Amino acid sequence: MIRTRGLTKRYGALTAVDGLDLDVREGDVYGFLGANGSGKTTTVRMLLGLVLATSGEIELVGRPMPASRASALPHVGALVEGPGAYGHLSGRANLATFDRAASATSRRVRSRRIAETLDQVGLDPSDRRPVRTYSLGMRQRLGLASALLRRPALLVLDEPTNGLDPQGIREIRELLLALNAQGTTIFLSSHLLAEIEQMCTRVGVLDRGRMVLQDDVASLVAPTGRVAVHTPTPEWAAEVLGARVEDVSGPRLVVVSDDAAGVNAELVGAGLRVDEIGPLRVSLEDVVLRASTEHAGARA
């Protein structure tokens, strides 16, 4: 759905995006993670043809960008940095303006679709207040509604939960997951690792314009072939398990094994008390931090 090769953007001496190879496949919920200023917005803008790349190639829904912008963009719903809206019109009127410019279906169908979409993002279709009175969260929802209006195959969302409270973030997350379950591919940027971890199937990590990691979340946080055990008598447990024990720190042992139930049976069988036991997983946070540190090391 999105493929870039060597995508680069320079602003004078600053390389904002540096040789990016993005691969977003159909059905992905792809999280594009990076600190503020790492180049996410610039990348999103290039994908959508809003900013010209200095060099590199972009394919969006199978079409080269920006050359095939006119045939690609109708399949793409986008939300980029604070949606533009007419402050004096209501949310509904804003969507109608936007839709009229882009669609040939009948007025009744459009009106119903607008009401449905507003409802979908948690805005009241009968709300007549002008958008200038909206909170940032409401504006963000309206921006998302306009991205969804034409039921696109691909959603490209730059920081979609920006300005939302925890409840709002959860609602948007659930909405995006529901859309994905119905077949929409989602590409979203965020500086929040927890957000990416909770909803994405694939992640790309940007660090000062360079991609330091791109992989499926499931394989990044796959079990490590280790079992973590918590027990009040770690020395005794170490004796029972022998050479399989890789590390002991305080009440916690790391055991080389992919059979937590078996290790548990062994310890309990030997008369030990086990407080907690389970397969050891690395967190996405660990993986991302390690990739960024290694990258920084390679640069130095």
Ligand code: ATP
């Ligand atoms: P944020 O989350 O803060 O939006 P980001 O990851 O989206 O950050 P970008 O906005 O893409 O980052 O910015 C990447 C770098 O490029 C920054 O150093 C920024 O100052 C610089 N930059 C972005 N747009 C321009 C521009 N039009 N002219 C000059 N420099 C720019």
